[in-house]
Amino acid sequence: MSLEIRHLRALAAVVDTGTFTDAAIELHCSQAAVSRAILALETQLGTQLLSRSTRHVALTPLGERVLTRARRVLLEVRLITEEVAETTREVRVGYAWSTLGAHTGAVQRTWRAQHPESHLVFRQSNTATAGLLDGEVELAVLRTVPRDPRIETVRLGEERRVAVLANDDPLARRRALLLDDFAGKTMAVDARTGTTVSSLWPAERAPVFIPTSSLDEWLTLIADGDVYGVTSEATAAQHPRPGIAYRPLRDAPTIEVRLAWWRGAKPAVADALAQVIIAAYDEAPQLTR
Structure with a gap:
């Protein structure tokens, strides 16, 4: 038996829906068919991809890596289909x-x-x-x-960089700010996708960085006060929030x-x-x- 697209679709559906039953509904087939597809995939690869219990289905560490590649394959298949169909x-x-x-x-x-x-x-x-x-x-x-x-x-x-701070912070009274205004202060950053790095400041003047995991967490932390942020002007345009002020940074690189x-x-x-x-x-x- 060889690896088939339906096996990859079954894996993605089980992970996305959380259960074999819901995956079957999404794929318009029986639960047994989903189970057979997952078993066939695991047999073909010679490893367990899903950890199963009576209440929970989760990916194994190797399953996570396989799913990432499976999603890419499924995306390419979808694009090929759409290219041919010209719809x-x-x-x-x-x-x-x-x-x-x-x-x-x-x-x-x-x-x-x-x-x-x-x-x-x-x-x-x-x-x-x-x-x-x-x-x-x-x-x-x-x-x-x-x-x-x-x-x-x-x-x-x-895009320009802007400083992000609480509305009642004294620095918010100014129309524009400098990077040095935040030297030694506490800066919230997202290490995965953020553009704020220590090299924006001289080593002896760099802020203290604390990690955040989402835009909402980042903004909430800054709105509480005594924590600052630096971001693209695109964030200011798309995410205005009560209690938050965005100010241009005159000396920051774009x-x-x-x-x-x-x-x-x-x-x-x-x-x-x-x-x-x-x-x-x-x-x-x-x-x-």
Whole structure:
């Protein structure tokens, strides 16, 4: 027996739904068929992928790695099917915290006008590749250069950095700030997807960094006071929040925004989408200091 696409679909469905019963409903088949597919996959690979109990189904450590690759295979199969069918399709673009900031709406409208047969969908995934390596999306908007050699990118534009602080902080009374205003203070960061690194400051003036795991946690921590953040202006445009102030950083380097895809598997729409986004950034007011 050889490994088949239906085996991979069964694995993904069980993990996504949480049970064999719900996976069967999603796949429009019997629970027994799902069980046979998982067993066939495990037999073919010679290892256990799922840990089963009466109340819980979980991936084994090796199962997690297999699922990541399975999702990529399933994504490629879906894209092949859609290419052949030449029907209306979704273009799934991942992002970590913010899509394209103030440019998001303009890009969506332009894409809809130029490509009415295609639906542009942005999906949030707080991972280093914004869901690309997980097979959740075919393209991703990144604000850090990926270290993984399997990923290719193209530059879209650049964004200013802004400081993030509580509204009642004395620094919030100023219209613009400097990096040195935060020297020695406590800075909330996301090491997986964030763009705030110690090299922005001289070694002897660097803030104290504390980790966060999500945008909501990050903003909540800052709103409580005595903790600060630095982010892209896209975050300020898309995530205003009571109790939070965003202020331009006059001396901070800009953040480069890139569009990413799997090396050797560049989606047919990648160049067209990049052109639309680049035009939106080029038409924006010039960055000022």
